[in-house]
Amino acid sequence: MNHQNTAGERGNALLAELNTLDNVSLDHIDLNSCRLHSLPESLKHFTGARVLSxxxxxxxxxxxxxxxxxQLRVLNLSANRLSRLSEGLERLHLLEMLDLGHN
Structure with a gap:
């Protein structure tokens, strides 16, 4: 197993473990350089985050x-392979910074 896959698996495992705890709230979520092909579904339990990278x-x-x-204020989606975003972006009314560079 290479290092890149291991980092992604650790990120997924951490989010899954946090999801089992009661009343956990994350303000800043950083999943940079995890070689994710999709966002882990367990992430959807932390929609109160203000920063997501x-x-x-x-x-x-x-x-x-x-x-x-x-509740997002900062969203960094740079250096992925995104070619478009859905109309859902309009729902992020509090967003102050969006980075889509290098997609």
Missing amino acids: VYDNDLTDLPEWFWEFQ
Whole structure:
């Protein structure tokens, strides 16, 4: 198993473990360089986050539940393989910074 896959698996495992705890709230989520091909579904339990960074992964699209992150102020989706975003982006009314570079 290579280091890149291991990093992604650790990120997924951590989110899954946090999801089992009661009343966990994350303000800043950093899943940079985890070689994710899709966002872990366990992430949808932390929609109160204000900062989400998934820089340098292999994301090609975002799941529909992603647009429930309506508290986001900062969203870094740079250095992935995204070619478009859904109309759900309009739901992120509090967003102050969006980085889509190098997609």
